[in-house]
Structures are given as structure tokens and as C-alpha cells.
Amino acid sequence: MPAVDLPEIEFWFDFGSTYSYPAAVNIEKLAEVHGLAVKWRAFVLGAIFQEQGWPDSPFNIYPLKGRYMWRDMERICQTQDLDFNRPTTFPRNGLLAARVTSAAEGAPWLGSFVRQIFTANFVLDLDIADIDVVRSCLEVLDLDPNPILDAAAAKENKDALRTQTDRAKQLGIFGAPTFISNDEIFWGNDRLGQAITWAKRDA
Amino acid sequence: MPAVDLPEIEFWFDFGSTYSYPAAVNIEKLAEVHGLAVKWRAFVLGAIFQEQGWPDSPFNIYPLKGRYMWRDMERICQTQDLDFNRPTTFPRNGLLAARVTSAAEGAPWLGSFVRQIFTANFVLDLDIADIDVVRSCLEVLDLDPNPILDAAAAKENKDALRTQTDRAKQLGIFGAPTFISNDEIFWGNDRLGQAITWAKRDA
Numbered sequence: 001m002p003a004v005d006l007p008e009i010e011f012w013f014d015f016g017s018t019y020s021y022p023a024a025v026n027i028e029k030l031a032e033v034h035g036l037a038v039k040w041r042a043f044v045l046g047a048i049f050q051e052q053g054w055p056d057s058p059f060n061i062y063p064l065k066g067r068y069m070w071r072d073m074e075r076i077c078q079t080q081d082l083d084f085n086r087p088t089t090f091p092r093n094g095l096l097a098a099r100v101t102s103a104a105e106g107a108p109w110l111g112s113f114v115r116q117i118f119t120a121n122f123v124l125d126l127d128i129a130d131i132d133v134v135r136s137c138l139e140v141l142d143l144d145p146n147p148i149l150d151a152a153a154a155k156e157n158k159d160a161l162r163t164q165t166d167r168a169k170q171l172g173i174f175g176a177p178t179f180i181s182n183d184e185i186f187w188g189n190d191r192l193g194q195a196i197t198w199a200k201r202d203a
Numbered sequence: 204m205p206a207v208d209l210p211e212i213e214f215w216f217d218f219g220s221t222y223s224y225p226a227a228v229n230i231e232k233l234a235e236v237h238g239l240a241v242k243w244r245a246f247v248l249g250a251i252f253q254e255q256g257w258p259d260s261p262f263n264i265y266p267l268k269g270r271y272m273w274r275d276m277e278r279i280c281q282t283q284d285l286d287f288n289r290p291t292t293f294p295r296n297g298l299l300a301a302r303v304t305s306a307a308e309g310a311p312w313l314g315s316f317v318r319q320i321f322t323a324n325f326v327l328d329l330d331i332a333d334i335d336v337v338r339s340c341l342e343v344l345d346l347d348p349n350p351i352l353d354a355a356a357a358k359e360n361k362d363a364l365r366t367q368t369d370r371a372k373q374l375g376i377f378g379a380p381t382f383i384s385n386d387e388i389f390w391g392n393d394r395l396g397q398a399i400t401w402a403k404r405d406a
Contacts, residue, residue: 064377
């Protein structure tokens with residue numbers, strides 16, 4: 001069964017986004033069960049926040065929302081038996097990891113890489129903007145990091161990520177994670193199941 | 204089995220809040236199935252938004268969020284076979300209906316009244332700030348509206364609603380609907396199931 005025939009679910013995420021972490025852990029398994037192909041769409045959420053007048057994560061700007069989110073993340077990860085440690089820096093800059101994701105579109109190891117980066121940020125409390133951290137996330141998958149990091153740093157790839165963030169804006173995306181399923185937007189980790197079902201509506 | 208013995212779930216809502224509508228329709232049935240008592244906690248969400256620097260609903264201030272919300276509400280109501288018509292005015296002022304809710308604490312008809320008001324706003328597109336609309340929501344339940352509206356308008360009751368909104372702030376509530384279950388906050392209609400489960404944790 002060639003992957004090209006499967007209905008798709010687009011997963012739009014930022015590596016600094018807390019709720020993107022459980023979604024990233026779960027989406028590939030769920031998609032497989034339901035016969036869907038995952039399209040990994042990293043983007044720069046900060047650029048969208050800035051257009052809404054937020055120079056920082058709304059979880060930092062609005063302390064009540066922030067306090068709730070951290071407790072909510074604990075509960076979600078406990079329920080799912082998922083390791084979670086509140087990062088000492090939030091939000092972390094996921095630009096480099098997003099560039100790797102963009103450069104590696106279609107690679108069979110991409111889902112594993114995405115999960116490694118989220119684990120680095122939200123379990124190991126590592127600075128995912130540090131190229132050595134990104135390098136180790138590739139090495140642990142038995143990949144040679146150098147050609148991948150070179151491709152990530154190429155001008156065409158930087159432009160491709162910028163275009164992808166622009167596309168997020170055009171799609172009306174305002175937060176992460178967001179799923180695009182059958183041309184409709186579903187926002188938030190707790191909508192993953194609904195987005196999966198929606199992808200199969202006309203299938 | 205006296206109601207006083209049941210574990211409780213607090214339902215914090217504003218009659219102008221879209222996502223409070225499906226929660227209000229479902230919570231009493233769900234609570235009954237799970238052996239919980241619902242505490243109806245109307246409050247003035249606008250007062251909390253103002254403290255966060257929002258003079259209007261964030262769904263009006265941030266058009267992307269607003270556009271998503273209206274489509275999301277359609278999907279939710281379709282899935283649940285719930286009538287829904289986008290109100291011509293949003294958000295509507297639910298102060299009078301909230302005062303009735305506060306004055307009627309513990310009344311056996313309170314859940315039915317709450318649902319009547321939400322139906323007036325989100326199905327019939329009526330101005331729920333109009334005393335005649337509130338009156339008709341009481342009459343349809345075979346209640347005499349006059350003593351209830353008098354109690355709602357009494358100074359002590361107006362003060363009680365103000366105190367309730369202050370309590371919402373102290374609890375860290377920043378949106379509606381919010382559920383308080385076993386001393387924890389759950390925000391959003393899609394967390395109703397989780398909040399119900401949480402209420403029974405130590406039961």
C-alpha cells in the first residue's frame with residue numbers, strides 16, 4: 001500500500017509549544033491505526049503571535065493561563081504515562097529544529113526526530129536551539145548529522161520554512177498544535193482524535 | 204440518597220459564552236450518570252477579561268480565533284445533535300440571567316432555566332439582557348417570574364453575584380466554561396468528561 005494513497009493529516013507545530021509535545025508523541029501511532037499519512041509541518045509560532053500583538057507566549061503574558069497550562073500539562077502527561085518536566089526556559093526557540101524538519105520532509109525518520117526534540121525540551125530540559133542538542137537528537141537515530149544540518153542551513157530551506165509559516169497564517173492558524181484534516185482546522189492537542197476522525201469522513 | 208452526600212462538580216459559566224452552551228446542556232445528565240451534584244456558578248466573565256486587558260471577547264479581538272470558534276461550535280453542535288444559530292450579537296450581556304441563577308441557588312428548576320437562557324441566546328437569537336426574554340424562560344418552566352425577578356434584583360443578590368465573580372478570580376478562572384472538580388480547575392467544554400472523572404477520584 002503506497003503512502004501516496006493514504007488520506008493525510010497535517011500536523012502544524014512549534015517545538016517550543018507545550019501542548020504540541022503530547023500530540024507529537026501520539027499522532028503517528030494514531031494515524032497508522034486509522035490508515036492516515038502524517039504531514040509534519042513545523043512553523044514559527046512566535047511570528048504569528050507577534051501579528052496578534054503578543055511579543056511572548058500568551059502563557060507568559062497571561063499568568064492565570066500559564067499557571068493553568070503547566071498543571072494541565074502535568075495531568076495530561078500523567079494520564080498518558082508520558083515523562084514531563086517543566087523546562088527552565090519557556091518557550092524555547094525551536095527554529096533550528098524546525099529547519100531540520102523542513103529539510104527532512106518525507107524522510108522515514110522524521111517522526112522519530114520530532115519526538116527526540118520534544119523529549120529534549122520537555123523531559124530533559126535541554127536547550128533545543130543549541131546545535132549540539134539537535135545533533136545528538138539525530139545521532140541517537142543513527143543518522144549522520146552533518147549533511148542534514150547543512151541542508152537545514154541552506155538558504156532555500158530557510159526560505160521554505162518562512163513560506164511554511166506564511167502558509168500557516170493564510171490557513172488561519174493561530175496556535176499550536178493545529179491539525180488540518182479534510183481542509184478544516186482543528187486547534188489543540190485535545191482535538192487530535194476529532195481531527196483523525198474528520199480525515200476519514202470522505203475516505 | 205440525600206444530595207448533600209454526593210461529590211460535587213462546580214460549573215462556572217457566563218450566559219454569553221459560546222462553549223458554555225453545550226456544557227450547560229450536557230453537565231446535569233452526565234453528573235446524574237456519575238452520581239455527582241452540579242453547582243451552578245454563573246459569573247461575569249467580562250470583568251475577568253477586562254483585568255486581562257480585553258475590553259471585549261477575545262473572539263472579537265482576535266479575528267482568527269473568532270472565525271475558528273464559530274466553525275468549531277457548528278461542528279460540536281452537529282456532532283451532538285444540538286441546535287445552534289450564530290447570534291446576531293456576540294457576546295450578549297448575561298448579567299440579569301446570572302442574577303437569577305445566583306438568586307435561585309439550590310432550586311430544582313435551576314438547570315432547566317440555565318438551558319432555557321442558553322437556548323434563547325444560541326438557538327433563538329434573543330436578547331437575553333431583555334427582562335421579557337428572561338421572564339419567558341421562567342414562564343415556560345411553569346414558574347411565577349415576579350418573585351424570582353424581585354429576588355434577582357435585590358441588593359444582597361447583586362452583591363452575591365459580585366462576590367461570586369471575585370471568587371472566580373481568586374480561583375484563577377480566566378475563561379468559560381470552567382469546572383472545579385476536587386479542588387482542581389478544568390477549562391473548556393471539551394474538558395467536561397475529564398472534570399467528571401476527576402470529581403470521582405477520591406469518591
